[in-house]
Structure formats: C-alpha cells, structure tokens
Amino acid sequence: MEKTTAGLDNFIAISVPLTGYSRVALLATGMAADYYHAVRRIIGDDRMNDFLSVAADILQYTHGKAPAQEREIRQQLLASLLYGPITRNIIQLWYWGAWLPLPDAWIAKYGKGVKGNENHFISPAAYQQGLIWQVMGSHPEGAKQPGFGSWSIAPLS
Amino acid sequence: MENKEYDVVIVGSGIAGAIVAKTLTQAGKQVLLLEAGLEAGMAFDADGAYKNYQEYLRSYYLALAKVPNAPYPDVKDAESPNVLDMTQINGKPDTKGYFVQNGPLPFASDYARAAGGTTLHWLGTCLRMLPNDFKMHSRYGQAVDWPIDYEYLKPYYEMAEREIGVSCDVQEQQYPNMGGDFFGKDYVFPMYKIPQSYIDKHFIEGLNGLKVSLNGDVYVPWCTSTPQGRNSTPNEKYRYAGTGWNATKQKLELQPFPKRSEVYEPVGAIWDPYAGQRCEGNASCVPICPVQAKYNALKTLKSAKKEHLTLMSQTVATEIQIDSTTGNITGVAYKQYPQADSKEYVSGVAKGKIYVLAANAIENAKLLLASDACKTSDQVGRNLMDHMVLLTWGLMKEKVFPFRGPGSTTNIPTFRDGDFRKQHAAWISPIDNWGWGWPTGSPDTDLDHAVSTLNLFGNDLKNYLGDLLSRQLLLHFECEQLPEKSNRVTISKKYLDNIGNYRPVIDYNVSDYTKKAFKASKSVSDQIFAGMGVQDFTSYPSNEPDYTTYEGQGYVFRGAGHVVGTHCMGTTAKNSVVNRDQQAWDHKNLFLVGAGNMATLGTSNPTLTLAALSFAAAENVLKALK
Ligand SMILES: Cc1cc2nc3c(=O)[nH]c(=O)nc-3n(C[C@H](O)[C@H](O)[C@H](O)COP(=O)(O)OP(=O)(O)OC[C@H]3O[C@@H](n4cnc5c(N)ncnc54)[C@H](O)[C@@H]3O)c2cc1C
Ligand code: SF4
Numbered sequence: 201m202e203k204t205t206a207g208l209d210n211f212i213a214i215s216v217p218l219t220g221y222s223r224v225a226l227l228a229t230g231m232a233a234d235y236y237h238a239v240r241r242i243i244g245d246d247r248m249n250d251f252l253s254v255a256a257d258i259l260q261y262t263h264g265k266a267p268a269q270e271r272e273i274r275q276q277l278l279a280s281l282l283y284g285p286i287t288r289n290i291i292q293l294w295y296w297g298a299w300l301p302l303p304d305a306w307i308a309k310y311g312k313g314v315k316g317n318e319n320h321f322i323s324p325a326a327y328q329q330g331l332i333w334q335v336m337g338s339h340p341e342g343a344k345q346p347g348f349g350s351w352s353i354a355p356l357s
Numbered sequence: 358m359e360n361k362e363y364d365v366v367i368v369g370s371g372i373a374g375a376i377v378a379k380t381l382t383q384a385g386k387q388v389l390l391l392e393a394g395l396e397a398g399m400a401f402d403a404d405g406a407y408k409n410y411q412e413y414l415r416s417y418y419l420a421l422a423k424v425p426n427a428p429y430p431d432v433k434d435a436e437s438p439n440v441l442d443m444t445q446i447n448g449k450p451d452t453k454g455y456f457v458q459n460g461p462l463p464f465a466s467d468y469a470r471a472a473g474g475t476t477l478h479w480l481g482t483c484l485r486m487l488p489n490d491f492k493m494h495s496r497y498g499q500a501v502d503w504p505i506d507y508e509y510l511k512p513y514y515e516m517a518e519r520e521i522g523v524s525c526d527v528q529e530q531q532y533p534n535m536g537g538d539f540f541g542k543d544y545v546f547p548m549y550k551i552p553q554s555y556i557d558k559h560f561i562e563g564l565n566g567l568k569v570s571l572n573g574d575v576y577v578p579w580c581t582s583t584p585q586g587r588n589s590t591p592n593e594k595y596r597y598a599g600t601g602w603n604a605t606k607q608k609l610e611l612q613p614f615p616k617r618s619e620v621y622e623p624v625g626a627i628w629d630p631y632a633g634q635r636c637e638g639n640a641s642c643v644p645i646c647p648v649q650a651k652y653n654a655l656k657t658l659k660s661a662k663k664e665h666l667t668l669m670s671q672t673v674a675t676e677i678q679i680d681s682t683t684g685n686i687t688g689v690a691y692k693q694y695p696q697a698d699s700k701e702y703v704s705g706v707a708k709g710k711i712y713v714l715a716a717n718a719i720e721n722a723k724l725l726l727a728s729d730a731c732k733t734s735d736q737v738g739r740n741l742m743d744h745m746v747l748l749t750w751g752l753m754k755e756k757v758f759p760f761r762g763p764g765s766t767t768n769i770p771t772f773r774d775g776d777f778r779k780q781h782a783a784w785i786s787p788i789d790n791w792g793w794g795w796p797t798g799s800p801d802t803d804l805d806h807a808v809s810t811l812n813l814f815g816n817d818l819k820n821y822l823g824d825l826l827s828r829q830l831l832l833h834f835e836c837e838q839l840p841e842k843s844n845r846v847t848i849s850k851k852y853l854d855n856i857g858n859y860r861p862v863i864d865y866n867v868s869d870y871t872k873k874a875f876k877a878s879k880s881v882s883d884q885i886f887a888g889m890g891v892q893d894f895t896s897y898p899s900n901e902p903d904y905t906t907y908e909g910q911g912y913v914f915r916g917a918g919h920v921v922g923t924h925c926m927g928t929t930a931k932n933s934v935v936n937r938d939q940q941a942w943d944h945k946n947l948f949l950v951g952a953g954n955m956a957t958l959g960t961s962n963p964t965l966t967l968a969a970l971s972f973a974a975a976e977n978v979l980k981a982l983k
Contacts, residue, residue, distance in 0.1 A: 217815050
C-alpha cells in the first residue's frame with residue numbers, strides 16, 4: 201500500500217513536466233491512478249519501479265528547475281532506448297487516454313512479461329479526460345458538450 | 358406470421374422505410390416492417406432505447422478509429438460495410454470487408470444495417486436539389502432528365518423538412534439558378550438556423566470580395582448557412598403540425614396546427630422527449646449524437662401508429678417472390694436469426710397486398726437481383742453514384758477553434774450549378790468544423806507526430822498543439838458523379854454472408870467528367886487559400902485507396918456516404934427500373950423507395966430528396982390500396 205502510494209506520487213510528479221500541466225490539473229482528470237496502474241500492468245512491476253526511480257532522481261537533483269530538469273528528462277528518459285518509448289506513451293496517455301503499442305524493437309529487447317501492449321483506450325473515461333481537448337479550447341467529441349451555440353464564439357478560456 | 362396478409366410489407370427501417378410506415382399506419386393501414394438489424398422495437402421502448410444507446414456510446418468512446426459504424430453492432434447475419442476495410446485494389450477483387458470490391462477503384466462509402474438505418478450516423482445536412490439537377494440532359498447534354506421536376510417535389514420537400522425537423526433561415530439561402538420561387542412565398546423552416554461556427558465567421562470574412570477564375574470566367578464565391586436536421590430554436594411562424602392523408606382528395610398534405618397558439622416543438626431523443634431539444638454541441642454527429650438532437654429515423658418510426666405496425670427485427674429479407682403470369686409480387690422471403698452472429702435462422706414468407714423495398718440503394722439492388730426481378734431494363738444495380746469528395750486543408754492565420762459544434766454549418770453553393778456542367782461536374786463546398794480529422798486523423802495523429810517525431814513534451818508540446826489544432830481549416834469539394842452503366846452492384850454465388858445471403862459485389866470508377874471537377878475545384882481552393890493567407894497542407898498520397906490522376910496530377914477522393922442510383926426512375930420500362938410513381942415497371946404491386954430511385958445526383962446530400970420521394974411514394978401506395 202505504502203509503496204503504491206509513493207509510486208503513484210512519483211508518477212504524477214514526473215507527469216507534471218512531461219505534460220506541462222500542474223499536479224492539480226492532472227489530479228482533476230481523475231485518471232492518475234488508472235493510468236498509473238495501467239502502465240504498471242502492461243510493462244510489469246520491475247520496469248515500472250525502475251522508471252519511477254529514475255524519474256524521482258531527476259526531480260530530486262534538479263529541484264524542479266526548468267533548464268536542468270528539461271535536460272535531464274531528455275537525456276535520461278526520452279533519449280533512453282529503454283525509457284524513451286515508455287515516457288512518450290505516458291505523455292500520450294495523458295493527452296489522449298489511449299495506450300500505444302511499444303515498438304517491436306523495444307519489445308524484442310525489453311519486452312519479457314509485457315501484457316496488453318495493444319493500442320487501446322484505458323476506459324471510456326480516459327477518452328473523455330484527454331488533455332488534448334483543453335489544449336485546443338474544445339471538449340472531447342461526444343462528451344462534456346458545451347451547449348447550444350457555444351461553437352459560434354471563441355472558447356472562454 | 359405466414360398466415361396473415363398485411364396491407365403493406367416494408368423492408369428496412371431507415372428513413373425511407375420509416376416514413377412510409379408512419380404515413381401508412383397513420384392512414385389506418387396494416388403494415389409489417391422487416392428489419393435486418395437488432396432491436397427495431399426500441400423506437401417504442403424508452404428504457405430499452407436508452408440502454409441500447411448508452412451501449413452505442415460506450416463503443417464509440419472506446420473505438421480507436423471513430424468511423425461512422427464504430428458505435429453500432431456489426432452483426433454477421435446482416436453485415437454492414439466499414440470504411441476501414443477499403444484499400445487499393447490490385448488486380449483481383451478485394452473481399453476483406455462486407456463489400457466485394459472489383460474496382461478499379463473502391464466504392465468508399467458505408468451504411469448502417471441497424472434499426473433506424475444510416476441516419477444513426479449521418480451528418481444531417483438537408484439541402485434541396487436545384488431545378489436544373491432534374492434536367493441534366495436537356496440543359497447540359499449530360500446523363501438523363503428525371504421524369505419529374507423540382508415543382509413536382511416541392512410540396513414533398515416541405516413534408517420532409519417537417520418530418521426531419523430542419524433548422525434553416527430561408528432568407529439566407531442563395532443558390533445559383535434557383536429561380537424566383539424556390540421556397541414559395543412566406544415559407545419558413547420549422548426551426549431557425551443552427552448558429553454558424555466561429556470558423557465560418559472568420560472564413561466568410563476572409564472570403565469577402567475574393568474573385569475566383571474558373572475556365573476563363575470570374576466568380577465571386579459566397580457562403581450560406583446550411584439547412585440541417587438537428588434541433589434549434591423553433592420558428593414561431595412555422596404553422597404545420599404534420600403530414601396526413603386526405604382520403605377525400607386522395608392526397609397527402611401538410612396539416613396546420615389546430616390552434617393558432619401552437620408552435621413547433623423540437624423532437625427530442627426517443628427515450629425522453631426533453632433530451633436533445635437543442636443541439637448541444639457534442640461535435641460527434643458522425644458517428645453518434647449522444648443526446649439525439651440530430652434527427653434519426655427511429656424518431657419517425659416512433660411516431661408511426663403502433664397498433665397498426667408489426668415489427669420484425671433480426672429479419673433479413675432475402676428474396677421477393679414473383680407470380681410468373683401476372684408479374685405481381687406474392688411474398689417476401691426472409692431469414693430471421695435468433696441471435697446475433699449465429700449461423701442459425703428461421704425462414705418465412707411475409708405477405709401483403711403491396712410491397713415496399715426500403716433497404717438502401719445497394720441492398721435494394723441486391724434483393725432485386727437475387728429475385729430475378731425488374732429485368733426488362735437491365736438497369737438494376739447499375740448507375741451507382743456517390744459524391745466524390747476532394748478535401749483541401751490548411752492553417753488559418755488566426756485561431757478559429759475547430760473540433761466544436763456540428764460537422765458543418767456553412768457552405769459555398771456558388772459552383773452547384775452553371776454552364777460549366779456541360780464540361781465538368783458541379784460541386785458544393787461545405788466548410789468543415791472538425792479540423793483535419795477526416796483527411797489526417799487529427800487530433801491524435803498530430804499529438805503522436807509532436808511527441809514521437811518533433812520530440813516535444815511539457816509546455817512546448819502544449820503550446821505547439823494549442824496553436825496547430827486551433828488553426829486547422831478543412832474544405833470539402835463534393836463533386837457530382839453521373840450515372841454510368843458500368844458503376845454497378847451485382848451478386849455472385851461465390852460471395853455469401855454468414856447465413857448464406859449475397860454480399861454486394863461492386864464495380865466502380867471515376868470518369869473524366871468528375872476528374873475535371875477535381876482539377877477545377879482544386880484550383881478554386883488554391884485561389885481561396887492564397888486570397889485568405891491559409892497555409893496549404895493538402896496532400897494526395899498515391900497509396901490512398903481512392904487515388905487517381907488527371908492530366909498528370911494526382912488526386913484523392915473520399916466517399917460521402919451518399920449511396921445513390923441502382924434502381925433509377927425514368928420515363929420508360931426500357932430505360933429505368935421504376936416509373937415516376939416509384940412503382941416497379943415490371944411488378945405493379947412493388948414500390949421501391951430510397952436514393953436508389955434518383956436518376957442523377959446533383960450537389961445536394963440525398964436524404965432530404967429521398968425523404969421527399971418517400972412521402973410521394975407513400976401517397977402512391979395509399980392511392981393504389983384504395
Ligand atoms: C457518414 C455519413 C454521413 C452522411 N451525412 C448525410 C448528410 O449530411 N445529409 C444527407 O442527406 N445524407 C447523409 N448521409 C446519407 C444518409 O445517411 C442516407 O442517404 C440515408 O440514411 C439513407 O436512408 P435509407 O432509409 O434509404 O437507407 P438506410 O438508412 O441505410 O436504411 C436501410 C434499412 O434497411 C435495413 N435493411 C438492409 N437490408 C435489409 C434486408 N435485406 N432485410 C431487411 N432490412 C434490411 C437496414 O438495416 C436499415 O435499417 C450520410 C451517410 C454517411 C454514411
Ligand atoms: S453537435 Fe452534438 S448535440 Fe449537436 S447534433 Fe451533433 S452530436 Fe448532436
């Protein structure tokens with residue numbers, strides 16, 4: 201239980217710089233725990249724990265300071281053959297709600313024990329909570345409808 | 358079931374079948390309706406309808422590709438075509454999906470075999486055809502004239518606009534060569550127009566005053582708000598309660614509200630009349646309107662007179678039986694499957710005095726071919742048509758905030774008619790409200806590109822997407838296709854479905870007449886983009902299913918979902934399948950309804966016209982039953 205909570209906290213903490221959204225905004229989607237468990241379920245406990253400990257180190261050493269943090273995220277996560285595809289998938293999960301299949305080369309090298317790697321929405325709610333809709337001043341197509349005539353003016357935000 | 362003889366047996370519960378069923382039952386006739394899909398009864402069962410519809414929505418949310426048929430059950434016993442199955446055809450027939458595609462190009466549209474039919478996932482654009490669309494041969498020396506004209510259809514158009522519940526400001530409707538009395542004096546639509554989008558406003562402003570050259574002529578294109586089958590604010594001047602049969606005059610007529618104080622009430626969801634009374638801006642009309650603010654044929658079915666209507670769902674009509682001496686139809690053979698996807702079924706024959714096929718153009722043709730019916734003209738299955746949609750897309754200079762509101766709320770009608778139709782196809786240009794979704798799969802493809810290729814994350818990603826997705830503009834050029842004998846539906850014993858019924862085999866191509874319109878409309882698009890400072894991102898990759906070339910230039914067209922032709926109406930038994938009354942020339946007690954009857958396509962989306970024709974057909978059936 202302890203461990204799960206700490207893991208989830210780490211997951212949310214690294215998601216903040218990855219997505220560009222605040223911790224509160226991410227929590228407000230209601231999806232944090234679902235995404236965390238989904239990634240853990242798919243890539244397995246060991247890989248997830250390793251990923252989260254690299255992420256925690258980055259956050260700790262850079263004290264959340266922008267240029268250093270960005271460099272570390274790029275060098276240690278995005279450029280890494282092991283962590284790059286996972287990191288990109290986590291970003292896309294937040295924005296779109298769906299898991300993308302990890303590349304074949306990744307699976308060949310690191311994919312032992314990977315389960316449920318196919319392209320899928322985590323849940324109907326995940327689709328509806330995608331950050332991409334907010335970013336463009338809209339709402340998920342088919343949900344959270346903004347009301348009659350709303351489309352004829354610029355979005356309020 | 359086999360013992361009872363109904364007044365009329367109808368095949369199909371889409372808008373065509375539902376209009377006929379409603380009109381006949383309200384006139385007191387006993388009707389049996391056969392529906393191939395699941396749960397036609399839901400029109401009369403609010404709880405069941407709600408549950409069913411929530412399941413459709415769930416499927417939609419979870420679907421990775423939110424294509425038109427994504428929300429709806431694909432039942433093996435009554436399969437539906439799916440646009441995802443369409444690929445390039447390389448020499449041999451493509452049999453992957455429900456269609457057997459002989460090509461050379463794949464037919465690119467689909468339909469839904471489910472209760473309520475394809476209006477479940479239509480967009481709802483409701484344009485009338487133009488007067489010259491009915492006279493293509495005499496005006497432009499192309500294709501054929503219809504045996505009826507615009508004036509004939511006008512009262513039925515009004516009935517269709519009442520039935521669908523069309524929102525439109527009549528005074529804004531300006532089309533080329535529409536004549537002085539296109540809508541009739543004082544005519545108004547049931548509801549005011551659906552508000553035009555923020556994109557539309559910018560686009561209209563940008564287009565203002567722009568001169569466009571086409572074939573040496575200069576045009577000043579204009580925009581008009583688009584009439585739509587979705588709920589808006591009722592127009593208090595609208596006076597009609599509905600369409601009814603006047604037995605004395607032997608006519609259908611629009612009947613006024615009994616009291617002056619009454620006003621039109623938008624028709625809400627089938628599970629709750631108060632849901633969906635206004636379009637709420639879900640922006641998912643294709644494939645599914647979550648609140649049913651958009652019209653679908655279950656609404657019409659629901660208003661049929663229940664006591665006079667017998668519904669059989671999961672019942673696939675397989676053949677019409679013909680008396681070889683009189684040519685009259687004696688029954689419709691069907692297969693009823695007890696469970697979706699099972700190989701089992703019960704066979705039966707439905708009997709009536711009159712038979713109406715309303716299974717949609719391709720399925721109607723299949724049924725006729727399977728029955729050896731309507732053979733005199735050799736036209737059954739031929740003249741398959743669709744609008745061939747050339748898309749162009751780019752980035753507006755400023756943020757216009759797409760991905761909101763109904764799919765399209767404004768169009769450019771300028772090129773819907775003109776002398777150029779002697780040389781090339783006419784087209785209509787809807788302005789799309791949903792970004793580049795159709796051609797490129799935005800927004801998630803843009804996200805993937807930004808993350809995987811541009812290596813963006815965090816605030817940079819946010820800013821990049823916020824800018825890109827807010828500026829996307831998409832234009833359609835929906836080009837007319839003429840009736841051609843070689844574009845056709847056939848059947849073959851080689852290709853059967855799960856319960857041994859024929860699958861449609863399709864031969865399809867694009868002619869130079871339409872390709873010339875691709876060239877012309879692309880040039881118009883280029884001039885508009887240049888004139889408005891739109892950054893052009895259009896591309897036509899040669900690996901797309903409907904890639905074609907004209908004068909060395911490549912184009913990609915897409916299907917519009919407008920399945921038309923296949924049992925055309927005409928002047929003689931030799932040149933057509935049905936007469937002007939929509940009665941089969943070869944079988945007096947057989948009526949065909951739907952877009953299959955249309956002799957040419959014009960530039961209107963076909964459903965309003967097929968709905969108007971269905972009212973006319975219902976009137977003719979009532980006269981014949983007298
Ligand atoms: C994506 C998309 C968008 C569209 N947008 C527009 C638009 O904006 N404006 C417009 O005018 N049109 C539009 N259309 C076209 C419109 O949907 C159709 O023209 C219209 O729904 C056809 O109505 P119908 O009743 O003739 O056939 P359908 O709606 O296809 O209904 C046929 C019915 O018959 C049943 N059936 C089929 N075979 C059998 C059988 N053998 N036995 C028993 N039952 C059978 C089917 O299950 C179905 O219920 C669109 C289409 C698509 C695909
Ligand atoms: S915009 Fe939304 S509410 Fe309006 S018709 Fe489309 S799906 Fe329905």
